[in-house]
Amino acid sequence: MTNRIHIQNELNTVAPALVHAPVLMPYTLPTHYFSHLGEWTEAFLNMDKPGVLPNLPDGLQLPYAVPNNYFNDLSAWTSEVPHIETAHEKDLNLPVKMEVYTVPSGYFENLADDIISQIHQQENSVPNGYFEALPDFLLQKVRSMEVQEELETLAPILNNIDKKPVQSLPEGYFENTKPNIPAPAVIPAKVVSLPRRKSWMKYAVAASLVGIAGLTTFKVFDKSNTENPFPKTTFEQPVTANVDVTKELKKLDAASIKNYLRNNETSSEKLAADPNAEIKDIQYALQNFTDEELKKHLEEDIAY
Amino acid sequence: MHLDDHTLLQQFHDPVNKERGYTAIVKKYQEKLYWHIRRMVVQHEDANDVLQNVFIKVWKGLENFREDSQLYTWLYRIATNESLSYLDKQKRKASVSLSDDENGMENKVRADQNFDANKLEWKLQLAIQRLPEKQRLVFNLRYYDEMPYEQMSRVLETSEGALKASYHHAAKKVEEFILANA
Numbered sequence: 001m002t003n004r005i006h007i008q009n010e011l012n013t014v015a016p017a018l019v020h021a022p023v024l025m026p027y028t029l030p031t032h033y034f035s036h037l038g039e040w041t042e043a044f045l046n047m048d049k050p051g052v053l054p055n056l057p058d059g060l061q062l063p064y065a066v067p068n069n070y071f072n073d074l075s076a077w078t079s080e081v082p083h084i085e086t087a088h089e090k091d092l093n094l095p096v097k098m099e100v101y102t103v104p105s106g107y108f109e110n111l112a113d114d115i116i117s118q119i120h121q122q123e124n125s126v127p128n129g130y131f132e133a134l135p136d137f138l139l140q141k142v143r144s145m146e147v148q149e150e151l152e153t154l155a156p157i158l159n160n161i162d163k164k165p166v167q168s169l170p171e172g173y174f175e176n177t178k179p180n181i182p183a184p185a186v187i188p189a190k191v192v193s194l195p196r197r198k199s200w201m202k203y204a205v206a207a208s209l210v211g212i213a214g215l216t217t218f219k220v221f222d223k224s225n226t227e228n229p230f231p232k233t234t235f236e237q238p239v240t241a242n243v244d245v246t247k248e249l250k251k252l253d254a255a256s257i258k259n260y261l262r263n264n265e266t267s268s269e270k271l272a273a274d275p276n277a278e279i280k281d282i283q284y285a286l287q288n289f290t291d292e293e294l295k296k297h298l299e300e301d302i303a304y
Numbered sequence: 305m306h307l308d309d310h311t312l313l314q315q316f317h318d319p320v321n322k323e324r325g326y327t328a329i330v331k332k333y334q335e336k337l338y339w340h341i342r343r344m345v346v347q348h349e350d351a352n353d354v355l356q357n358v359f360i361k362v363w364k365g366l367e368n369f370r371e372d373s374q375l376y377t378w379l380y381r382i383a384t385n386e387s388l389s390y391l392d393k394q395k396r397k398a399s400v401s402l403s404d405d406e407n408g409m410e411n412k413v414r415a416d417q418n419f420d421a422n423k424l425e426w427k428l429q430l431a432i433q434r435l436p437e438k439q440r441l442v443f444n445l446r447y448y449d450e451m452p453y454e455q456m457s458r459v460l461e462t463s464e465g466a467l468k469a470s471y472h473h474a475a476k477k478v479e480e481f482i483l484a485n486a
Contacts, residue, residue, distance in 0.1 A: 166423070
């Protein structure tokens, strides 16, 4: 009673409408169901044939009925799937439905064996690279056994220790490390230095030549001067032009000198004009001449 | 699956595939060499430095490697020499004596974040660090790398007999330490 009051109080807070709902079950039971349940159960357990009940005690009836021969016919019924013709199909008078797809003969009979055979094939397949790796694997196994046998006599305790590394290692160390490929060594290029020419000498030589040429022309074409510009000489007497070069140079204008120099450019002058010219010359020389040839060229150049 | 050494070397010697061949060699041997070095120098940072030096030497030396010996043996020789050089340098920097150095190495073992003095594997590490350098090398190569004496003699350029004796002494010492500290 106390329990019932507790339950009702609980319902009152949770679902008050249920407090006043009828407690009675709406389902019906056969008469004397519980009182005869034990006897009915025993009768079913003692069945000799399925579906055929032994004689029940007087006054005892089954609480439910089963059609005659229900259990005998059950297996036959379940093997067929009766087609239930719809009303529409009845009207159309359609022929009995047939499967449109064909199946190879013996397909279903052999299916299970085929599947099992495939499973065995997969289990027996050899992993990739198995045979290539096998010799090394076996060799390592043999070596491992040798070491273990050796330790059995020397220090057996060491055979019982796990050889897995215990030291800490940064996560992903081996996956993330990239091989450090050193940069190619820079071999300094062989420098073949050309002899430096004293640039001022060229200008002096050029100027002298211009002067001498100018003076000679003047002397030749100057009719006022009757002196023989080409005095007779002997080997004992060196020829010296009776010329003041400085004085004659001063007579020449800058444009004439420039013009002369432009037409008679040397490599050093070219370099002044184009800084890369010498480099191009050197590169060409290095690519196309042997060391011996370059050395000979330098020696000739110096002599010149 | 790694290619065999001969194929990797052929790749390396082909100018088009040189870097690929080198990378494949590094990938194939990096772990083995790393642990070989680590067991000598103990700390990861030091092992990393030595390993980098080793592979730089490998890059430079592979050009002239003629497969008279196995690639594996050659790599191990470089790694061993670099590890010993590194340890010598450390000793000279710290100006420590041999016995002090062994204590120093033990301390490095204890400094590892995974160190557990109660575990047998760590007691083994401590025992190994108490061995003299050369004995430590021999022990590691035989016990961990399971290297045959014949191959070890080519790596360490020492006779097989001397190596066997060295290993036997080392194994006994290590066992004694573990049993004494059980």
